[in-house]
Amino acid sequence: xxxxxxxxxxxxAAVEDSADVVVVGSxxxxxxxxxxLCEAGLDVVVLEEGPYVRSEELRSDxxxxxxxxxxxxxxxxxxxxxxxxxxxxxxVGGTTVVNGAIIHRLPEPIHAAWQREHDLGSALPYAELxxxxxxxxxxxxxxxxxxxxxxxxxxLLHRGLDELGLRGNAIRRSVIDCRGSAHCNxxxxxxxxxxxxxxxxxxxxxxxxxxxxxxxxERVVGQSGxxxxxxxxxxxxxxxxxxxxxxxxxxxxxxxxxSAIQTPLLLSKSGFGxxxxxxxxxxxxxxxxxxxxxxxxxxxMTVGATQGYESTHHWAERMxxxxxxxxxxxxxARLPGLGHxxxxxxxxxxxxxxxxxxxxxxxxxxxxxxxxxxxxxxxLAAEDVAVLKRGIFLLAELLFAAGAREVLPGVxxxxxxxxxxxxxxxxxxxxxxxxxxxxxxxxLFGTARLGSAESTSVVSRQLEVHDCSxxxxxxxxxxxxxxxxxxxxxISAVAWLLGEQLVERxxxxxxxxxxxxx
Amino acid sequence: MRQLLFxxxxxxxxITLCSATLPAGAWVERxxxxxxxFLQDLIATAPLSTLLGVKVFGWLLWLCPLVVxxxxxxxxxxxASERQLLLDALAAHRIYVVREMPLLFKALAxxxxxxxxxxQARFGVEPRDITAPAWLDAAPGDAP
Numbered sequence: 001x002x003x004x005x006x007x008x009x010x011x012x013a014a015v016e017d018s019a020d021v022v023v024v025g026s027x028x029x030x031x032x033x034x035x036x037l038c039e040a041g042l043d044v045v046v047l048e049e050g051p052y053v054r055s056e057e058l059r060s061d062x063x064x065x066x067x068x069x070x071x072x073x074x075x076x077x078x079x080x081x082x083x084x085x086x087x088x089x090x091x092v093g094g095t096t097v098v099n100g101a102i103i104h105r106l107p108e109p110i111h112a113a114w115q116r117e118h119d120l121g122s123a124l125p126y127a128e129l130x131x132x133x134x135x136x137x138x139x140x141x142x143x144x145x146x147x148x149x150x151x152x153x154x155x156l157l158h159r160g161l162d163e164l165g166l167r168g169n170a171i172r173r174s175v176i177d178c179r180g181s182a183h184c185n186x187x188x189x190x191x192x193x194x195x196x197x198x199x200x201x202x203x204x205x206x207x208x209x210x211x212x213x214x215x216x217x218e219r220v221v222g223q224s225g226x227x228x229x230x231x232x233x234x235x236x237x238x239x240x241x242x243x244x245x246x247x248x249x250x251x252x253x254x255x256x257x258x259s260a261i262q263t264p265l266l267l268s269k270s271g272f273g274x275x276x277x278x279x280x281x282x283x284x285x286x287x288x289x290x291x292x293x294x295x296x297x298x299x300x301m302t303v304g305a306t307q308g309y310e311s312t313h314h315w316a317e318r319m320x321x322x323x324x325x326x327x328x329x330x331x332x333a334r335l336p337g338l339g340h341x342x343x344x345x346x347x348x349x350x351x352x353x354x355x356x357x358x359x360x361x362x363x364x365x366x367x368x369x370x371x372x373x374x375x376x377x378x379x380l381a382a383e384d385v386a387v388l389k390r391g392i393f394l395l396a397e398l399l400f401a402a403g404a405r406e407v408l409p410g411v412x413x414x415x416x417x418x419x420x421x422x423x424x425x426x427x428x429x430x431x432x433x434x435x436x437x438x439x440x441x442x443x444l445f446g447t448a449r450l451g452s453a454e455s456t457s458v459v460s461r462q463l464e465v466h467d468c469s470x471x472x473x474x475x476x477x478x479x480x481x482x483x484x485x486x487x488x489x490x491i492s493a494v495a496w497l498l499g500e501q502l503v504e505r506x507x508x509x510x511x512x513x514x515x516x517x518x
Numbered sequence: 519m520r521q522l523l524f525x526x527x528x529x530x531x532x533i534t535l536c537s538a539t540l541p542a543g544a545w546v547e548r549x550x551x552x553x554x555x556f557l558q559d560l561i562a563t564a565p566l567s568t569l570l571g572v573k574v575f576g577w578l579l580w581l582c583p584l585v586v587x588x589x590x591x592x593x594x595x596x597x598a599s600e601r602q603l604l605l606d607a608l609a610a611h612r613i614y615v616v617r618e619m620p621l622l623f624k625a626l627a628x629x630x631x632x633x634x635x636x637x638q639a640r641f642g643v644e645p646r647d648i649t650a651p652a653w654l655d656a657a658p659g660d661a662p
Contacts (some may be wrong), residue, residue, distance in 0.1 A: 040554025075568040332628035338605040435614040
């Protein structure tokens with residue numbers, strides 16, 4: 001098993017390597033591609049900008065986790081009329097290490113819309129994606145969150161949904177034998193979460209993959225219109241200490257799996273995919289906000305699955321509801337009040353439940369390299385805010401239905417605390433302005449979208465960058481739109497099909513070479 | 519080099535602002551020392567754009583009592599009750615950027631103070647770390 005980080009190469013002037021395929025990124029897509037290629041006996045190098053953090057090294061304090069394993073220490077934001085935190089993992093295993101492990105398959109209506117309206121054609125057949133999802137389910141131990149570890153936060157949402165006659169379900173997650181420590185966002189301290197760090201990356205390493213961690217890809221190297229390698233540099237992501245460069249020669253392909261933020265930046269820096277003018281544009285997301293309910297009985301969000309129950313009842317109305325058991329550090333930032341008013345709120349944290357609404361927003365933003373780092377622009381459209389407002393009203397209704405004595409809506413222009421749903425009525429009259437609420441966005445799409453024509457897309461239907469053969473994109477950059485559900489499994493399923501395609505392609509290439517040689 | 523981005527006075531102000539938004543003296547021993555260590559770590563590791571926001575918002579919040587309360591004092595010159603009044607007024611302000619100012623320091627204070635072992639014990643986090651965070655261990659003895 002070969003993992004090399006800055007500490008291992010600090011004294012070297014430069015590092016060189018070569019592989020059949022170089023994969024940039026080790027998250028939901030990169031790990032899948034690396035796994036499949038290694039299973040087929042190919043020689044693979046994986047580059048990951050973040051550190052390799054073992055389960056036993058994980059801490060339960062949120063800041064300690066964020067500074068080490070989240071992009072920009074958790075301070076990455078998108079700018080618009082409001083500031084929107086953009087949450088992404090930056091460690092071996094990517095966001096799968098710090099997300100809620102929520103598994104949804106690509107919704108069929110979304111796939112149909114991609115075929116109908118977004119030039120998907122016959123690429124990524126739905127049946128094939130489901131076949132890949134079946135296999136991923138097995139590899140990642142996907143199952144509904146068992147009742148004993150759901151926690152009271154989830155049980156209360158279940159009760160509220162039942163009271164209102166709305167559909168809900170225990171969230172399907174990639175966790176085996178969850179201990180219910182509510183630590184998903186800090187990285188699972190018991191190692192039960194089946195993140196890519198715990199599953200496919202170790203598989204790939206056992207089968208010969210070489211992983212370079214704390215190694216930032218700086219440029220895809222092209223030659224005569226073909227990707228032939230990657231230039232990277234070892235950099236400590238926390239201290240920013242710079243180490244030697246790494247040059248990896250790719251004999252067959254380079255796969256970008258660095259997320260809808262980093263992949264377009266890398267394409268731009270490398271000078272590829274520019275002809276459409278769409279690299280880094282049309283960024284879509286699932287912005288969301290959360291409501292706090294205060295109950296008479298203890299809720300104890302510190303016990304149970306971080307995210308155990310959800311409702312897709314209103315999916316067609318572009319929203320999804322779910323429980324979000326927040327660490328107390330994040331909860332405090334969400335609670336109303338400052339000074340002693342805040343400490344009084346914290347005194348009753350044990351009686352609080354937090355539920356979120358996630359919106360399939362229509363807004364489109366962009367990403368590019370800026371003066372102070374990555375420049376992400378994103379602003380909710382008025383119609384998205386209208387959906388958010390409906391979601392906020394619905395969550396408050398559910399909280400009261402579940403027995404909350406008080407709801408903290410977190411909407412500017414409304415009372416910080418309400419005890420009856422009628423008090424939320426003025427919400428409808430507030431403007432559809434993104435500055436009304438605090439949103440975060442964790443699911444990102446569309447910044448290197450796929451299509452058949454070079455003028456309207458960045459990658460082909462085979463996920464190969466139009467103007468660079470041998471350069472593929474495997475992450476959600478290629479998705480034409482957002483999904484309305486958590487995207488990890490859809491990203492992995494698309495990466496699975498690309499991985500299989502690459503195995504065939506390399507085999508064909510080798511056969512061709514063998515024929516020539518003979 | 520990054521440590522030069524904030525003067526000693528600016529650090530003291532940020533610590534005072536964070537302490538005012540989340541007074542944790544009841545369960546954290548010497549919260550100012552923790553906040554000092556946190557700020558030092560933040561300056562060393564956070565994106566420059568974040569630090570710029572902390573710096574600018576720190577100055578604005580420090581100097582705003584004159585505009586918001588009509589008091590010719592800095593934030594540091596206010597009594598505790600006046601600070602609370604000011605923070606409440608800012609948090610409910612009609613201008614988005616103004617109401618975001620105290621929330622930034624509240625978020626920083628929450629990250630610094632609520633992840634400590636003593637805080638996690640108080641708030642029933644299990645399993646929890648029994649050792650102090652690495653950024654606190656590595657910090658110098660006292661707040662600037």
